[in-house]
Amino acid sequence: MAFDVHQAVTDKIIATMEAGEAGQWQCPWHRTGGGLPRNAKTGRPYRGINTLSLWVGAQASGYADDRWATYKQWAELRAQVRKGERSTLVVFFKEYEAAEGDDRRRFVARASYAFNAAQVEGAPEAGEPMPASEWTIPEVFDAFVQRTGARVTHGGDAAFYQPSEDRIVMPPRHRFPTAQGYASTMAHELTHWSGAKGRLNRGLTGRFKAQAYAAEELVAELGSAFLMAEMGLEAEPHPTHASYLASWLKLLKSDPKAIFTAASGVAGYLTSLQAGMAQAA
Template sequence: MANYQKRDMGQVVDDIQVKALKTLIENADSQDWREMWATRDIMQQNGHSHKPYRGANQIVLTANAFDRESKDPRWLTFKQAQEEGLSIRKGAKSEIISFYTSLYQVDKKDKNGNLVFDANGKVEKEIVKGKPTLRYFNVFNGEDVVGIKPFQTPNHSPEELTEQRKVAFARAEALINDWSKDKNLTIREFPNKDAFFQFDKEFSKGAILLPVRTQFDNLEAFYTTAFHELAHSTVLNGIRTKDELSPENTKLTFGSKAYAREELVAELSALYIAQELGINTNKSDLNKASFAYIKDYYEGGQLTDKDLSIALKDAQRAANTLLQYVPELTLENVLSAEAEKVKQADLTAKAEEKLSQELAQPEQTAKISKLAENYALLEKELSSNGWSPNAQGEISFVTKENGEDYAYKIEREINSPNAMSIFVTRNGERIDTPKDNIHATITAYQDSNLVQLMAENIVNHIGKDLAELNASNPKYVEERVETLRDNLENDRLSVSGLAAMSSNSPLSEE
């Protein structure tokens, strides 16, 4: 600790957390690492209370346990070990955890400023709120604690695990419903390959589109994706760090530094919330894929150490904001039918029942099947025109005009649940505004004959858009306009990995 005291402790903690986050990003594809931070029973925990650590502290201790190959997730302070009659192995290295608090215990005084004493003559204490202050502790891993009983992973019966999932999903459903109602946020499930969040320019309202939960391998994957999009929606609360990359000050164009950081914020927030609710993110391949994208962003230079530091703080703010909407449910009141009715805890079962009823209607089933078929046909038609869908099913391409890169992508209208409605974006922005002199929104109702026309119109609209971009720059008119149409048909327009993460979107396309 001597070296730490010579520096600002806040900076020391920040450096430790950023280093740990790098470890997470670099090892997100490691099964051992993923199990450590995704499985609640073996998450890093307080060895005295056995409660899992939260947020950045969980990342810091998981990274250290991973590096030292520790199989014991318990951590104790020197004082806690002493109080339990244990000791610390000589030469053991501690790790620093921290948190901010604005609550302080002080001597209680009456209205005249005099100390208040209890019946035994001791000064009474009270909790007061003050300026947030950083507090930190040195903790030792269980493998360095002498005399502690070996750690044993809890052995839950299949019935217990099933009931634990019920509780977790009920709380997740309550979070989604209560947050969306409070923020007037539109949330829809729709037969769609992508999930994304969109908001208006005034940051006053937004909408989230999620694939139908039956499209996911399991409910864990569905809720993890939902948490990611909910985290994006907290921009409506204005809780992001205010700098040149904050959503209020820049456009979140796909692949940009601002976009990369916002993706990291959303992914960390989703991880924090899932951990808190006891939802096992290790079951979600989407989560693994998302961190793979973030790893590419980091290695590509879009994320600096400063960005990682800000993302950690913003992710915790977002998670804390959302977790306020999680009810304190217990296993008992979920199992009790009467308690479920009173507390409305069985939201997951109700949602699944509603979905089943909808899908059971022949008319609705036909619509969903037809929409899915039409989207597949659209991909096929565009493929014949030089486009191809990426691994996430997004249809996009990039081209260079006037020395600048232009990224085009097909987006889906969130307000068209019963129709096939799309629009085109260029570098993340719709290209149907007057300034672009182009209207790229094309809607095809349940008629597959229109899908081919839709694909042709998209290609034509993009051609006109690129021609206008050229025309706006006389320097390139003579050498480029004459060959524009030929170029559009060449392999120059190829997909180049423009996928937003499978859980990400127009904030992100998520």
């Protein structure tokens, strides 16, 4: 049977989720300090499903270093992966030639394998790690939200995106036990906001049918985590997180590509709005 990269990544994430059903568990996307995993050779952050796959690998093995690279890339950095170390799966998408007359760009997922800096002898010195944020300057996040252009109102006890009014409703900041909890919830609702018509138009009903609601909540959880990591801030679970675990497991088991859909594009879209707003200003 041919190797299925979508199934392999999904199986790893399912195993992580199922390990938590018995008791103590922390989602790999709820992390204290640090940022996005980065390629040690290029310095570029990994995106989408690779962010999630590497977070899962780091949590499973207890890696604190955010740097990853392939065996060949570590060798090019004059570092040596230690004998017996196990790699973590990452995915790249290779464009292939479509049928004659088909102008659409088509890509196929291919597997690659990365090793963490902790698995390597002679890795270059790392820069100072991002500290756990204490939210002494919350205006960093507030400015990010403002630059998206989203309409946000504060009041009441519930956080939600209201499609009919195209607005995000948030409880007052002081109602949250921590500033990180407030920011993670805001990023969660911003992700819902990003899917509206006129923006990403993320209609998931056609793809996931009865599981569309659970899929959208998984999109929002991952979008929130990716945004927080980009800013070097730790993500906290959304209040409804635990109630969705069973439905997320069901979704992933029924569709090995679902997590790829959930992890793609959202944080990048919201980040891209920052440049546009800055230019407009």
